[in-house]
Amino acid sequence: MQRRFLFSALTSLSLAALAPSTWAAEPLPLRVLVHSSFDLPKELLTQFEKAAGVRLQLVKSGDAGEMTNKLILTKARPIADVVFGIDNSLLPRALAAGVIEPYTGPAAQRAAAVTLGQGVVPVDYGYVSLNVDKAWFAQKGLALPTSLDDLAQPAYAKLLVVQHPGTSSPGQAFLHATIAGLGEEAAFAWWARMRSNGVKVVKGWTEAYYTEFTRNGGSRPIVVSYASSPAAEVFYAKDKLSESPTANLAFKGAVFRQVEGVALVRGGQPAAREAAGRFIEFLRSAPVQQALQTTMWMYPAEAGAARAEVMRLHAPEPATFDNPPPALADEKGRAWLQRWTQVVLK
Known part of the structure; x- marks a missing residue:
């Protein structure tokens, strides 16, 4: 995640062991x-x-x-x-x-x-997860979704922005989480429903979070981001905050380590x-x-x-996450990407 940080505390670094x-x-x-x-x-x-x-x-x-x-x-x-x-x-x-x-x-x-x-x-390490704009949901009087199935319902149409798994690591991670959490066939059926429900696909995390997310002037109040993003919102806030304006949706099939x-x-x-x-x-x-x-x-x-x-x-770590076995992801990753492209984009 692209962030800027004013460095002032780390003044006692010793790199003698690295000296040539x-x-x-x-x-x-x-x-x-x-x-x-x-x-x-x-x-x-x-x-x-x-x-x-x-x-x-x-x-x-x-x-x-x-x-x-x-x-x-x-x-x-x-x-x-x-x-x-x-x-x-x-x-x-x-x-x-x-x-x-x-x-x-x-x-x-x-x-x-x-x-x-x-x-x-x-x-x-971190956790790719869904972030929500809490104020947007409060203003609309809409309950936060509690499952991937909820996101495919008409009430949540055109609310989610994701990254393309072919060009984005969080995008690929989220795709893999849906497969590991739901099973391959159910996952792609869910993605087909999400296409009909207006999911938006962008190239990478920066565009999703800083252009499309409602916290930054966009129209999508749900974005694929990180479990640590709410902490970053607090850290960079102009006013001191006791809680973050965003939250994670850590439900099955939506979290990848x-x-x-x-x-x-x-x-x-x-x-x-x-x-x-x-x-x-x-x-x-x-x-x-x-x-x-x-x-x-x-x-x-x-x-x-x-x-x-x-x-x-x-930024507490999620209690659970859904990662496919590495050998399976290695074997089927390319086929998953091709199938996702056919289901979601073509």
């Missing part, structure tokens, strides 16, 4: 492919550059789905040395394309709150391989794990990492 053994006259360029929601305090990134003796080149490539597609399309001539933001729903696609090289350094060996495997180091990781890019610059490993370790360092909670609005993957207060108060 020798210094070059010119900093080594380290190309890091990230999705558009990658956001860490500039001070942290600058400290990493100085300690590791590199010059970061952040290559932002749209939503995580778009980023993964770009990584695959540039396989013959890689545009990065390390990639951050491939999640558990996109990982099978990246692995099948052979664009990732396993990392086995310390961060890959330490205990984590979540796992990805295949040499990809988890950095953060998303785990984001960092990995080496196969075929990246050999001279940058050591620095790429240092960047992976950096993303699992305590200051980064603390900062990402209120910049990227995800939960920290490092086991035992402290929670930011706003996350603790306004």
Whole structure:
């Protein structure tokens, strides 16, 4: 999620363990492919550059789905040395394309709150879920839906905006949640009903949340977003709020646990391989794990990492979620996307 954060608290960072053994006259360029929601305090990134003796080149490539597609399309001539933001729903696609090289350094060996495997180091995790604009429903006198079935009823026509699962990681995650929660046939029957009920499809999260969602001037009071989004609404509010103006709908088939990781890019610059490993370790360092909670609005993957207060108060983790087994998602993901396209768009 694209957010801005005024960094003031993390002043005691020590990156001595990342320091290079020798210094070059010119900093080594380290190309890091990230999705558009990658956001860490500039001070942290600058400290990493100085300690590791590199010059970061952040290559932002749209939503995580778009980023993964770009990584695959540039396989013959890689545009990065390390990639951050491939999640558990996109990982099978990246692995099948052979664009990732396993990392086995310390961060890959330490205990984590979540796992990805295949040499990809988890950095953060969150829950894709439905967010609602509470004030809109109160003003309309309409009860909040309590199930996916409710959303397909006439009373909720043209209220939901989702992201395209072919270009958006939360869009794909939500599709997979519906399949895991309802079963494949029932899920696609639900999607067909939603097409008739006026579901709107957009390219990515930013357009859905900042253009189509009623909280930001749009016409849709229900949006596929994250369980942490209500905490972000409180954090960025002009006036101090005791509760969030948005809420999560954590019902069956509507919640997917998303785990984001960092990995080496196969075929990246050999001279940058050591620095790429240092960047992976950096993303699992305590200051980064603390900062990402209120910049990227995800939960920290490092086991035992402290929670930011706003996350603790306004972004409790959902009690349940619906993820298809990774092997099944790997086997059928492409077919699910094709079927979704036929059902919803054609």
